[in-house]
Amino acid sequence: MSESIYAFSHGILKRKQNTLFFESQDGSQRYLPVEGVRDIHFFGEVTLNKEVLEFLSQKSVLLHFYNHYGYYVGSFYPREHYNSGCLILRQAEHYLEPEKRLVLARQFVRGALQNIQAVLKYYHRRGFALASAIGQMESFLCGLEEQDTPDALMAVEGNAWDIYYQSFDVILNDQDFQMEKRTKRPPENQLNSLISFGNSLLYAAVLSEIYKTHLDPRIGFLHATNFRRFSLNLDVAEIFKPVIVSRVIFALVNKKAISSREFDERLGGLYLNERGRKVFVEKFEEKMKSTVNYKRIGRKVSYRRLIRLELYKIEKHLLGEEEYQPLLAEW
Amino acid sequence: MYVIMVYDVEEKRVNKVLKIGRKYLTWVQNSVLEGEITEARLERLKSELKRCISEEKDSVIFYIMRTTKYSERQILGVEKGGKGNFL
Numbered sequence: 001m002s003e004s005i006y007a008f009s010h011g012i013l014k015r016k017q018n019t020l021f022f023e024s025q026d027g028s029q030r031y032l033p034v035e036g037v038r039d040i041h042f043f044g045e046v047t048l049n050k051e052v053l054e055f056l057s058q059k060s061v062l063l064h065f066y067n068h069y070g071y072y073v074g075s076f077y078p079r080e081h082y083n084s085g086c087l088i089l090r091q092a093e094h095y096l097e098p099e100k101r102l103v104l105a106r107q108f109v110r111g112a113l114q115n116i117q118a119v120l121k122y123y124h125r126r127g128f129a130l131a132s133a134i135g136q137m138e139s140f141l142c143g144l145e146e147q148d149t150p151d152a153l154m155a156v157e158g159n160a161w162d163i164y165y166q167s168f169d170v171i172l173n174d175q176d177f178q179m180e181k182r183t184k185r186p187p188e189n190q191l192n193s194l195i196s197f198g199n200s201l202l203y204a205a206v207l208s209e210i211y212k213t214h215l216d217p218r219i220g221f222l223h224a225t226n227f228r229r230f231s232l233n234l235d236v237a238e239i240f241k242p243v244i245v246s247r248v249i250f251a252l253v254n255k256k257a258i259s260s261r262e263f264d265e266r267l268g269g270l271y272l273n274e275r276g277r278k279v280f281v282e283k284f285e286e287k288m289k290s291t292v293n294y295k296r297i298g299r300k301v302s303y304r305r306l307i308r309l310e311l312y313k314i315e316k317h318l319l320g321e322e323e324y325q326p327l328l329a330e331w
Numbered sequence: 332m333y334v335i336m337v338y339d340v341e342e343k344r345v346n347k348v349l350k351i352g353r354k355y356l357t358w359v360q361n362s363v364l365e366g367e368i369t370e371a372r373l374e375r376l377k378s379e380l381k382r383c384i385s386e387e388k389d390s391v392i393f394y395i396m397r398t399t400k401y402s403e404r405q406i407l408g409v410e411k412g413g414k415g416n417f418l
Contacts (some may be wrong), residue, residue, distance in 0.1 A: 001332075001369045007418035022418055030413045035372050117407045125352045278417065285416070 002038035109238035111326025186269020198245035340389035359412035
């Protein structure tokens with residue numbers, strides 16, 4: 001029952017009386033019960049010292065930082081507390097051997113496509129004209145076996161995302177929130193900006209879950225491993241983007257919880273302002289905490305837990321115990 | 332589960348108890364803390380407290396609720412401690 005903390009105000013994070021203490025610029029002070037904190041997301045400016053980092057490391061709390069525009073900039077990822085040389089070797093093995101890497105990469109794409117299709121079908125049942133998009137997903141899914149490099153898989157996935165994002169216009173049908181086309185760095189319209197922000201939050205959330213397993217976030221399978229960034233969280237996030245991020249966006253836009261007032265134009269792009277980010281994060285957190293019935297273990301689990309379960313399935317695959325099958329959101 | 336912890340301890344130990352409580356729960360009023368906690372963490376909290384209080388003189392009470400669904404929180408006057416996961 002750990003919590004994610006989201007800090008929007010500027011302030012100082014301290015270790016005080018053996019727990020965490022946040023003093024914001026406007027003078028308000030809060031103790032955070034360290035035993036119940038999973039991670040802290042900083043959207044505002046924060047000052048912290050090594051003392052607090054040492055303490056967070058000891059308590060296995062992650063910090064995620066976002067810049068002025070809400071882009072993810074990085075994390076404080078404390079020394080691994082679940083160390084398994086064996087699993088790391090297996091993970092590297094599955095990356096280095098092309099056939100093995102392809103199996104996993106294909107499953108991540110399959111997971112993403114299946115869940116995109118599930119979302120489209122959901123709205124199709126409710127009378128939205130999405131039959132052609134669903135059909136296209138089907139043909140992408142059928143063609144997956146033929147793709148024999150991760151790059152080819154990425155290309156298929158890219159096309160699928162394009163079609164999926166196009167269908168946002170059908171589902172949302174809101175003058176203020178038109179998709180037109182997917183733009184990043186900078187997002188050129190409001191819907192693009194929501195997608196980018198939601199994906200950033202999801203990447204960080206998956207990273208926090210990876211920390212609680214033996215997996216190494218630096219070795220991804222669909223996304224190439226490089227010198228710069230974590231990639232396993234990007235792989236796993238693909239599966240959950242349609243399930244979590246898009247649904248949060250649909251809920252916000254359809255219920256008019258977010259409007260053009262929540263966006264600012266900066267650097268040639270449109271970005272959520274502080275109020276908008278708060279609204280988004282609240283809805284996102286609510287979604288992560290909400291539960292669904294999970295057949296595999298026959299009880300209700302939260303979406304956050306679902307991410308962890310997905311990681312355990314990957315661990316099992318790497319150890320050769322059970323072949324990995326991506327989650328299909330059937331609810 | 333959700334826990335409300337109230338304590339009445341001798342003055343010299345008030346700070347010690349508060350300090351321990353704050354690691355696990357959120358302070359809401361003098362001598363009152365509350366928050367979501369797991370069973371294991373509650374046991375840890377209790378054992379930490381046991382080491383510090385005098386079992387003859389002090390008392391700490393935990394009100395334990397499996398969920399907060401059937402309870403309601405009403406406040407008169409000011410809300411003293413901050414809650415929620417937004418800063």
